[in-house]
Amino acid sequence: MKLMTIKNGTKNRTSPKRKLVAALAIVMLQAVAAIFFLVDSIDEIIMQFSAGIGFAVILECLVAVALFAGVIMGARHTRELMAEAQRREGAIAVAKGALAEIMNLRFAEWQLSAGETEVALFAVKGCSVGEIAILRNTAAGSVRSQLSQTYAKAGVTSQSMLTSIFIEELL
Numbered sequence: 001m002k003l004m005t006i007k008n009g010t011k012n013r014t015s016p017k018r019k020l021v022a023a024l025a026i027v028m029l030q031a032v033a034a035i036f037f038l039v040d041s042i043d044e045i046i047m048q049f050s051a052g053i054g055f056a057v058i059l060e061c062l063v064a065v066a067l068f069a070g071v072i073m074g075a076r077h078t079r080e081l082m083a084e085a086q087r088r089e090g091a092i093a094v095a096k097g098a099l100a101e102i103m104n105l106r107f108a109e110w111q112l113s114a115g116e117t118e119v120a121l122f123a124v125k126g127c128s129v130g131e132i133a134i135l136r137n138t139a140a141g142s143v144r145s146q147l148s149q150t151y152a153k154a155g156v157t158s159q160s161m162l163t164s165i166f167i168e169e170l171l
Contacts, residue, residue, distance in 0.1 A: 019085075023078045030071045037064035095170065102169050110153040119146040123159045124166060 041061040045053055103124070107117045115136075122132040129147065133140040147159070156162050 020082055023082070027071060027075045027078060030067070030074065034064060034068040034071050038068060040064070099166060099170060102166055106154070106165065110150070112150060112153060113146075116146045116150045116153075119143055120150045120154075120162065123147060123150070124163050126159075126163075 037060070041057065041064045044057045045061065048054060048057055103121070107120060112120060118136060119132055122135060127135065129140050129143050132143045132147075136143065151157055151162065154162055154165065156165065
């Protein structure tokens with residue numbers, strides 16, 4: 001499963017658009033319920049007005065008003081959360097772009113071949129030699145050789161050191 005995630009670059013996540021639709025649907029359902037209870041409470045007050053308004057009817061009205069206030073607060077909070085999520089998505093996109101740019105610059109600086117570049121990219125993503133061999137449809141020995149050449153050109157001795165080069169540059 002890890003190989004498919006790396007190869008396709010996607011994961012099964014609920015899209016932000018679906019989350020927004022779900023949140024809006026819940027808020028709308030709560031709003032309909034609040035309006036129903038508020039109208040029902042007002043109707044009972046009107047019906048009991050001449051006979052005297054009871055404590056239960058007043059309590060029902062207060063609960064309906066509180067529910068309606070909760071709907072308004074929930075809608076505002078949902079809007080704020082969605083705005084924050086969009087800001088974070090933007091920051092992640094910028095970081096991804098920056099990492100890709102840094103990696104391309106370093107790979108060019110180290111004068112990696114196309115094969116070494118591909119192997120280095122998979123290594124930075126955390127793939128093992130065996131996983132890289134499967135993804136590239138090559139022998140594990142070829143991958144080891146290309147990794148050794150990449151490490152030598154980058155001036156490192158391990159996969160974690162290679163990865164740390166890019167993390168340090170982002171920080």
